[in-house]
Amino acid sequence: MKKMLFYVAVFLATINCYSQIEFEKGYFIKNNNERVECLIKNEDWDNNPLKFKYKLNHGAPEIFNTIESVKEFGVYNFSKYTRGNVDVDQSSNETSKLDGSRKPILKKETLFLKVLVEGKSNLYRYKRGNLKRFFYSNKEKSIKPLIYKRYLNSKHNANLSSFNGSIVNKNLNRNFIYVNERYKQQLFKNLTCKTISLKEIEKLRYKKQSLSKFFIKYNKCSGYLIDDQYEKETKGVFKVSLKGGVRNTTLDIDNSSSFLPSISFDSKTTYKIGVEGEYFLPFNKNKWSLFVEPTFQFFSAKKELPFAFLVEKKIIVETNxxxxxxxxxIKRYFFLNDVSKMFIGGSVVLDFNFDSYLRYTRTDGAIIKDFIIRTSSSIGFHIGYVYKNNYSLELTYQNNRDFLTTYSNISSKYSTMSITIGYTF
Structure with a gap:
């Protein structure tokens, strides 16, 4: 375990040498309207930032810029944020935290809003944890919130249409959960065009994709060219990898509370093979991923020990x-260059054994005691390298696992260090 921590420390120190790769061409606009061309650390923010790092050139030092001194900033061909003093609905969307009012709880805040669509009318997004809100503005007008709120109501016979600002969610009606969808009324009133029908607005969802398509269609209908350089957004990606490798395994049996002897088996090298499914999360430039990796593994060993209670003075301990x-x-990736990246990760390792046992026998093969193997989970630590998104090399350490969990008078410590190669399809 100490060696594993040492490797991780060396790895983290190494990747700091490559941090400049995350700086991309961008700009920011100061409060006095001065535009500064620079390199911005593109963190592909999931939550809207209040500050960002930039450098004037590759050799310059890193500098923080904050919302107090910048009215707009962007990474070319990727994202753009504009400062706005806007009303933000603080209402929770979690079912257990809904209140009984259809009115939004508005609070004035100064934020960097992400620009989703630009044209005659602009669409913006704000995200802070579970709080997700959309805003819009017409040409030369202030930014306003698009109102959407779920709330509780004890009335059974509410008959509200979407254009009085509230509708009943029929699927949730028995739980008396209602939805204020005033954003549809706002768009119907303020964004009218001959190619957009009332029915189309009624079907709008309070989601990025649905609203973005609507604003793009409205701007095109209004004769405005759409600058789509800010519509780019990191998408979630699912990949499958075939993996195989070798592992060094140690096994200790503690039988101190029984007449049978404890034992430490010699470390042994075995093989493993598995398949990994990995989902790269849709933010931070796919630097975070969730993974599951079903893997077949095996360990078998036999050892003879002195044992005073038998005539032959020996006992054999065998495990399969x-x-x-x-x-x-979860994994966290660090990009080294366009074709190489490294990662660290952690996992909970579930284990499903079969045809497994721990057995004490006499030298003539007579069974003294059979122990049925039932395993506990363990913790895995991962560090690895990926080349061209296809080839990987990984070092994994799994801490002590007890596979004798059904017994109170005997326990085991099963730990492994493995090296795995993989190919991603």
Missing amino acids: YKSIEVPIG
């Missing part, structure tokens, strides 16, 4: 352990 391990975890 086969299982499907299922690590479920």
